[in-house]
Amino acid sequence: MPDQPLRPSSVRKRAAILDAARERFLADGYDRTSVDAVAAAAGVSKRTVYDHFTDKDGLCRAVFQTAATTLLDTVRRAAGEELRVDRDLREGALAFARRIATGTFRSSDYAVVRTLMDHGDLTGVSPDLAGEPERILASQLSVLAEAGLVRQGKAQRTAEHFGALTFMLALNQPHLEESAMDEIFVDGVDAFVRAYGQ
Amino acid sequence: MPDQPLRPSSVRKRAAILDAARERFLADGYDRTSVDAVAAAAGVSKRTVYDHFTDKDGLCRAVFQTAATTLLDTVRRAAGEELRVDRDLREGALAFARRIATGTFRSSDYAVVRTLMDHGDLTGVSPDLAGEPERILASQLSVLAEAGLVRQGKAQRTAEHFGALTFMLALNQPHLEESAMDEIFVDGVDAFVRAYGQ
DNA sequence: GACTTTTCACACTGCACGGTGTAGTTTTGT
DNA sequence: ACAAAACTACACCGTGCAGTGTGAAAAGTC
Numbered sequence: 001m002p003d004q005p006l007r008p009s010s011v012r013k014r015a016a017i018l019d020a021a022r023e024r025f026l027a028d029g030y031d032r033t034s035v036d037a038v039a040a041a042a043g044v045s046k047r048t049v050y051d052h053f054t055d056k057d058g059l060c061r062a063v064f065q066t067a068a069t070t071l072l073d074t075v076r077r078a079a080g081e082e083l084r085v086d087r088d089l090r091e092g093a094l095a096f097a098r099r100i101a102t103g104t105f106r107s108s109d110y111a112v113v114r115t116l117m118d119h120g121d122l123t124g125v126s127p128d129l130a131g132e133p134e135r136i137l138a139s140q141l142s143v144l145a146e147a148g149l150v151r152q153g154k155a156q157r158t159a160e161h162f163g164a165l166t167f168m169l170a171l172n173q174p175h176l177e178e179s180a181m182d183e184i185f186v187d188g189v190d191a192f193v194r195a196y197g198q
Numbered sequence: 199m200p201d202q203p204l205r206p207s208s209v210r211k212r213a214a215i216l217d218a219a220r221e222r223f224l225a226d227g228y229d230r231t232s233v234d235a236v237a238a239a240a241g242v243s244k245r246t247v248y249d250h251f252t253d254k255d256g257l258c259r260a261v262f263q264t265a266a267t268t269l270l271d272t273v274r275r276a277a278g279e280e281l282r283v284d285r286d287l288r289e290g291a292l293a294f295a296r297r298i299a300t301g302t303f304r305s306s307d308y309a310v311v312r313t314l315m316d317h318g319d320l321t322g323v324s325p326d327l328a329g330e331p332e333r334i335l336a337s338q339l340s341v342l343a344e345a346g347l348v349r350q351g352k353a354q355r356t357a358e359h360f361g362a363l364t365f366m367l368a369l370n371q372p373h374l375e376e377s378a379m380d381e382i383f384v385d386g387v388d389a390f391v392r393a394y395g396q
Numbered sequence: 397g398a399c400t401t402t403t404c405a406c407a408c409t410g411c412a413c414g415g416t417g418t419a420g421t422t423t424t425g426t
Numbered sequence: 427a428c429a430a431a432a433c434t435a436c437a438c439c440g441t442g443c444a445g446t447g448t449g450a451a452a453a454g455t456c
Contacts, residue, residue, distance in 0.1 A: 007454065010402065029317075031229035034443060045404045047446090056444065118372075119227075157385050164362040172366070174316075187355050195393035207423065208432065232413060243434045245416090254414065 014052050016042040021063050026108050030060060030119045064116045067109040068129050074103040075133045079140040085147040090193045097166045097185040105181075111171060134159040151196045158196055165192050212250050214240040219261050224306050228258060228317045262314045265307040266327050272301040273331045277338040283345040288391045295364045295383040303379075309369060332357040349394045356394055363390050 020042035024033040035056055039046040053059040082096040104110040117130065138159035144150040150158065165188035170181050218240035222231040233254055237244040251257040280294040302308040315328065336357035342348040348356065363386035368379050 007402065009453065013403080029229070031227070035445085036443075047405085048403055050445070051402075154385070160367055161363055161386070161389050164367050165359055168366055168370070169358055169362050187352070188359070191359050191393040195389040205424065205432065211433080233415085234413075245435085246433055248415070249432075 013042070013044055013048060017044055017049055017052060017059070018063055018066060020044075021059055022067065022108060022112050025060070025063060026112055026115060030116060035059070060116060060119070063112065067107075067112040067116075070107070071104050071109045071113055072129075072132060072136070074100060074109075075136050078103065079136055083140045083144060085144060085149060089144070089149050089197050090189055093162070093192060094185060094189045097189060098182070100167065101170070101181060101185070105170070110167065114171065134163055137162060148198065151198055161195070162188075162192050165189075211240070211242055211246060215242055215247055215250060215257070216261055216264060218242075219257055220265065220306060220310050223258070223261060224310055224313060228314060233257070258314060258317070261310065265305075265310040265314075268305070269302050269307045269311055270327075270330060270334070272298060272307075273334050276301065277334055281338045281342060283342060283347060287342070287347050287395050288387055291360070291390060292383060292387045295387060296380070298365065299368070299379060299383070303368070308365065312369065332361055335360060346396065349396055359393070360386075360390050363387075 017038065021033075021038045024038050024041055027033075028037075035049055036046050038059070039049050042049075049059065053062055078096050078099040082099060083092050100110070113129070134156065138155040141150055141158050141162075142155045145152050145155065145158075166185050169188060170176060170184050173180070173184070176184075215236065219231075219236045222236050222239055225231075226235075233247055234244055236257070237247050240247075247257065251260055276294050276297040280297060281290045298308070311327070332354065336353040339348055339356050339360075340353045343350050343353065343356075364383050367386060368374060368382050371378070371382070374382075
């Protein structure tokens with residue numbers, strides 16, 4: 001089965017469409033974004049969009065899939081590498097937050113996932129991705145808790161609180177300067193450490 | 199100027215349209231909600247909708263206006279009456295959260311405001327309502343801070359953290375049971391008191 | 397250079413929906 | 427009872443947009 005349509009230009013165009021779609025979806029929302037607009041933004045014929053993705057919903061699913069994958073990957077890696085038992089909690093938590101921000105905010109993956117989540121039929125795309133980042137974080141926080149660095153208790157809730165004090169707050173603020181975002185993280189981590197550190 | 203169209207039925211229909219619109223907007227989003235659907239849900243002719251509100255955007259603004267007004271009113275009253283210097287912080291904060299929930303979640307005012315905020319031209323409807331609840335809360339927290347009940351510092355940020363740990367978390371959870379929501383509030387207030395109480 | 401795949405421009409269909417016009421019917425105040 | 431105001435049913439227009447068909451051009455492969 002040599003059904004590998006790996007024409008390099010094809011791959012490039014596909015990526016361009018995905019990028020443009022993510023950008024447009026994020027800026028204008030799924031409904032307000034026309035496929036024509038995506039095609040134009042990608043510098044591609046509208047027909048080509050439909051050649052790569054069966055319909056608008058399929059395009060949406062692909063964008064979501066991509067963003068979700070890199071998001072989860074970033075969270076997993078950052079959690080494992082920054083939230084260590086041999087490190088000061090405040091320091092590690094702040095580094096974690098910053099890594100998520102630079103790794104997913106810049107490419108808008110986090111925001112895109114939140115934006116497209118309820119919109120469209122993402123059923124089956126990523127099995128209950130909702131709350132998955134928190135679950136990953138919770139599992140790592142459990143490790144820290146057993147080492148006595150973090151207050152014992154509901155790990156899931158602890159993770160939710162961390163996310164609320166940092167990412168959620170940052171995402172709910174539109175037009176955010178780099179410095180303002182970092183201030184949110186510093187303050188959020190500060191409050192988190194006071195509430196959950198020991 | 200006898201330009202008072204205060205026909206009682208007219209008032210009732212107007213309210214019915216507003217209610218139906220809020221419900222539909224919240225369930226399906228602004229774009230996915232057709233005026234026909236609102237009219238049907240309100241048990242009213244489509245033409246009547248356009249008689250009361252010039253266009254879909256006007257309807258949106260009216261819904262937003264209404265929700266925002268009751269939201270701010272509820273926050274203001276609850277903050278003044280529950281967050282008092284002669285009361286235990288945890289107790290007051292929990293009562294505050296619960297009052298906001300029963301006062302605005304049940305009628306979806308909080309969620310509606312957040313949903314319609316970016317959508318449509320709300321310019322001039324409510325001058326920078328974004329963050330206004332937090333500002334009210336911040337001002338009340340300042341009072342508590344001066345009484346030594348709450349950690350001194352950026353009052354605005356403190357308010358944001360309270361909101362993040364309670365309302366934001368509750369709103370981001372769809373299909374929330376009454377008991378689950380209360381648990382979120384209890385845990386959130388708990389964390390808040392540890393981080394900001396003294 | 398011959399062959400295949402991919403892309404493009406373009407024209408076209410169908411539909412959902414925002415918004416209007418109108419003429420008749422119901423509600424309501426006096 | 428009467429007239430004004432409010433409402434309804436319904437037909438209608440325009441538009442924006444999802445999605446398709448096609449045949450020719452371009453890009454890439456061998």
